[in-house]
Amino acid sequence: MKILTSVKTLALVAGMLLAGTMASEAKPQKPSGGSVSANLVIGKVFYAGSTRLNGATPKNYGLNAYVELYNNSADTLDVTGLYVAFANSDASANAWTAAAMAEAHKDSIVVKQIFQLPTETTTLLAPGRSIVVTNSAIDHSQIAEGGVDLSTADFEAKSQNKAYAEYHNEAVPELKLISTFGTTDFINMLNGGPSAVVLLAADTNLEKCPKTFAKGKTTGSEYTIVPCFKAIDCVDIVKQKTPSADDKRISENYDAGFTCTESADNYNAQAVVRKTAFVTSDGRTVLFDTNNSSLDFVSTTDLAPRSYSSEVSGLSDYSLVIPESGYVAVNIDKPFCGPRALTFSYVNVTNNSKTTDLGYYNYPGDSLLLIKGPWIAIGQPGTYTLKVSESQGVMKTRSSGMTWSDEDSKTLTGTQASRMIYKFQNQPGKVGFKRVEAVDGKYNVATFSDGDRLYYTLTTAIADKIAAANGATGSADLDFIEWHGATPAKTSGISPVANAARSASSAIFTLTGQRTLSPVKGINIIGGKKVIVK
Secondary structure, eight states: OOOOOEESSOOSSTTOOOTTTTGGGSOOBOOOTTOSSOSEEEEEEEOSOEEBGGGOSSOEEOTTOEEEEEEOSSSOEEOTTOEEEEEOOOOGGGOOOHHHHHHHSTTEEEEEEEEEOOSSSEEEEOTTOEEEEESOOSBOTTTBTTOOBOTTOSEEOOOOSTTTGGGOOTTSOBOEEEEOSTTOOSOOOOTTSOOOEEEEOTTOOGGGSOEEOSTTOSSSSOEEEEEGGGEEEEEOBOOSSSOOGGGOOSOTTTOSSOBOOSOOSSSOSOEEEEOEEEEOTTOOEEEOOSSOHHHHEEEESOOOTTOOOOOEESEEEEEEEEOTTSEEEEOOSSOEEOOTTOEEEEEEOOOSTTOOSOEEEEEETTSSOBOSSOEEEEOSSEEEEEEEESSSOOOOOOOOSEEEOOSSEEEOOGGGTTOEEEEEEEETTEEEEEEOOOBTTBSOEEEOOTTOOEEEEEOHHHHHHHSGGGTOSSGGGOOEEEOOSOOGGGGGOOOHHHHHTOOGGGOEEETTSOEESSOOSEEEEETTEEEEEO
8 A cells, every 4th residue: 555644753732641541540451352453463473484593494484473462552451351263264165164154154253273362360451552462471582483572472372383382481371272273282373374363352152153064074173163242353364375355364344454564474473463553742643444354454574572553644733722611523534643731532322222312432643643633522622633544545434424525505305304403512611512493394304514514313202212311302402412421520630539539449559559540560559459450
């Protein structure tokens, strides 16, 4: 892909709060499957192997392969018990490719191996940090081309295979083998591909996942069929000699593209790595994540773990003015990011028994590269600079009830003719969604100007359910839906009162007994329990 512009490390807005300041007080998130833009991503995969130094035999060397999981968010993540799986890599005739899966097992992936991060000890991953899993957590730089020092890896597969058994690092915790094909007990990524990697949520119920054999077979090695909706992230790595979408293992809904190393040679000492989307003012790298590996990944000869490019690709400035109300609708047609002093919100509603009000989903401005609008930007009045990505593809659209009208008028027709249109209103002291004036007794016609093109539609049934939360008795008098989401006051940091109110059950101490506001790297005592922070 052509890179339009290139700049060095980017400070989004001078003087803004450090990324992670707000997040440190929140309960660590547990990454869940099916994320539109996963907080935890597969950042780097070294699968191709290398060659031994000084002509040593055997020549080919694959012990230094590894997978790196990267916290791409501004929040601390709880990665305890997550699964790292590897898609099946049979020859084409027997392969469970994405096309074959679409016919036989839609929205699923056949994996040959599943490993799990330990469950005995809680593992927290700080923003901008990584988990590295490998077969051999030693310094390989004196053995093989590429100089990969994996002695700082976090977890190691303790294979008893003779090729790996002598290269273990006993100081590194074990990566649990949950299931595998045949008797293979080491991470088995093919040096020539395919080597697709799938990161599964810790709550994946593997006992309910069906088993299968190679496509067209009724005997042989047994594989596991895992549901795509439990995938936190996927990277489809195809054969590097003949890269083709026909070789994909993962549905386009979860990885629209594929990647592989630039060199077609086996044992080429190259890896695939995510490109850098932007760098926050405190130096936290945020990686591309469009659910399209063709756009997100590049081939690299930098085999060092936890190493990402300092080049930020294809950014342009966008000036955003927050008015006196503290809110403004924004509709940018490309992915973007902003300062942490801003919060971006989208609004949704579901028609179920638990629905009592609109749902508000808030993201700190620099938490991720946000997908294109519409959003509602929240912050103190003033002018802010957003960074718009000109080189990153558009991510999958999130589920949201908000709509942006490019037309000057809108009339709901067909099955939606009975719905009501509510336009976003952000006047000082009165922020929310105001129902349009009735036309011939209906509220399904709206006109728009440049400043008020954001609107929402509601059925009578949903309006009845959320009426009480908005001071109405039912849909008939629900003229205004109040804003119940984030407010400008909440975007400026954590109040001292909130800090003082931390309960003793959530108090955080170091091993030396020093109390801290947030977990530190290493072993922490949180609520009386030991927690490891990477």
